[in-house]
Amino acid sequence: MKFTPWALLPSAAAALFIGSVQADVDYVDQQALHDIQAAVSAQRIQQDIEKLVSFGTRHTLSETESDTRGIGAARRWIKAEFERISAECGGCLEVYYQSRVISGEPRIPDPVEVVSVIAVQKGTVDPGRYVIMSGDIDSRVTDIMNYTSDAPGANDNASGVAGTLEAARVLSKYDFAGSIVYAALAGEEQGLFGGKIMAEQAQKDGWRIKAVLNNDMIGNIEGINGVINNTTARIFAEGTRQDETPEDVRRRRFMGGEVDSPSRNVARYIDWMADRYIPNLDTMVIYRLDRFARGGHHRPFNDLGYPGVRIMETNENYNRQHQDIRVEDGIAYGDTIDGVDFDYAAKLTALNAVSLAGMAWAPSPPAQVKIAGAVSPNTTLSWAAPSAEEKDLIKGYRVYWRHTDAPNWEFSRFAGDVTEFTLENVVIDNYFFGVASVSQDGFESPVVYPGAAGAFGE
Structure with a gap:
């Protein structure tokens, strides 16, 4: 199939099309996503954060036998909440512990069972395809090895776990084509162990993970720099993939893709969702794995080649992170609940x-996306036909392109239910290109950049 943009437009409109900074992108507005946004409850999130804080400390090395204090009580409560949510949707969630004994590590010298809580909502069309939302169970004070002092961890990261529970409550009322996973991961502060365990198990089990949304601190609006703002958020996304082969590196050098990893295009997707469905929120896509020289639980998934991003507040307050609870020189230190804005967390x-809903309702991102058009006025993209499971789900595919210095996709054309599409008089050297899958009712996957650099996996 071919499309000639300039041939269909008057000369003045063509000039506007070429030079416009506004996205020439059609999109089907989805009322269900507006309904999901409206269903999220700040009150329920507050109640969950208060409950998690009530356990005193959730340090990875803390108490496991008590029903009221420590990491053991916290994870049992989280599992019970997921099970209650599942009961309300007729058993739609598979809830389980995922664990491994860790020892001989700088922050876990003696044997400790690191236990995460996982809840899986299986897809109805392609259950082997997964999108994941995660938050971290554990908390800490100034001394990373101090597992007895109170460490409320209200924002870091009861907010992320509470958000994950609330997302499960809202989304469990719907059926999706692909599977959604809600994960409360353990051992983050001691070395990202919960994420490592889950990513390795997912790889072993053959999960086709298309996105990991790691939520680590989503409740603070007052920055250490004095800025108070509840209208922005950050999405951290790495550049080049971590599982590149030497041949992949060589091809990327000549064909591009260093700003179009699957993680980056997941971040762009989330950024667009903020613009379309979240009132009064502007997200910043940060071209970095995480905050400067720091890390989070999406990294173990990135390490194995899975797309993963970190979603978090824009304005951090370091007086409330990794601190003993105290007052010094009139400054209050500690991650206490009075530092959490529940409406912002919601x-x-x-x-x-x-x-998550948009990606799970959409078809899987296109596989085997390729591009051709060197020394030609035209650019041709091709991709694999849909799987047998998704054949009836697919309406077609949308081709995207943007100027090479543009952060987001600027132009698009619906290609139809084909596996090849040519953009005539759109020169390959002047743009970056990608392809998204489109469902019968208009839900789109993230955009896939051609070649190994942008591939979401098969």
Whole structure:
């Protein structure tokens, strides 16, 4: 199939099309995503954060036998909440512990069972395809090895776990084509162990993970720099994939893709969801794995080649992170609940929920996307036909392109239910290109950049 943009437009309109910074992108507005956004409850998130804080400390090395204090009580309560949510949707969630004994590590010298809580909502069309939302169970104070002092961890990261529970409550009322996973991961502060365990198990089990949305601190609006703002959020996304082969590196050098990893295009997708469905929220896509020289639980998934991003507040307050609870020189230190804005946490939870729903209702991102057009006035993209499971789900495919210095996709054309599409008089050297899958009712997958650099996996 071919499309000639300039031939269909008057000369003045063609000039506007070429030079416009506004996205020439059609999109089907989805009322269900507006409904999901509206269903997220700040009150329920507040109640969950208060409950998690009530356990005193959730340090990975803390108490496991008590029913009221420590990491053991916290994870049992989280599992019970997921099970209650599942009961309300007729058993739609598979809830289980995922664990491994860790020892001999700098922050876990003696044997400790690191236990995460996982809830899986299986897809009805392609259950082997997964999108994941995660938050971290554990908390800490100044001394990373101090597992007895109170470490409320209200924002870091009861907010992320509460958001994950709330997303499960809202999304479990719907059926999706692909599977959604809600994960409360353990051992983050001691070395990202919960994420490592889950990513390795997913790889072993053959999960086709298309996105990991790691939520780590989504409740603070007052920055250490004095800025107070509840209208922005950050999405951290790495550039080049971590599982590149030497041949992949060589091809990327000549064909591009260093700003179009699947993680980056998941971030762009979430950014668009914020613009379309989350009132009064502007997201910043940060071209970095995480904050400067720091890390989070999406990294173990990135390490194995899975797309993963970190969603979090824009304005961090370091007086409330990794601190003993105290007052010095009139400054209050510690991650206590009075530092959490529950409406803001609900806003970021809603962003996760609509993004997960959009990806799970959409078909899988296109596979085997290729591009051709060197020394030609035209650019041709091709991709694999849909799987047998998704054949009836697919309406077609949308081709995207943007100027090479543009952060987001600027132009698009619906190609139809084909596996090849040519953009005539759109020169390959002047743009970046990609392809998204489109469902019968208009839900789109993230955009896939051609070649190994942008591939979401098969």
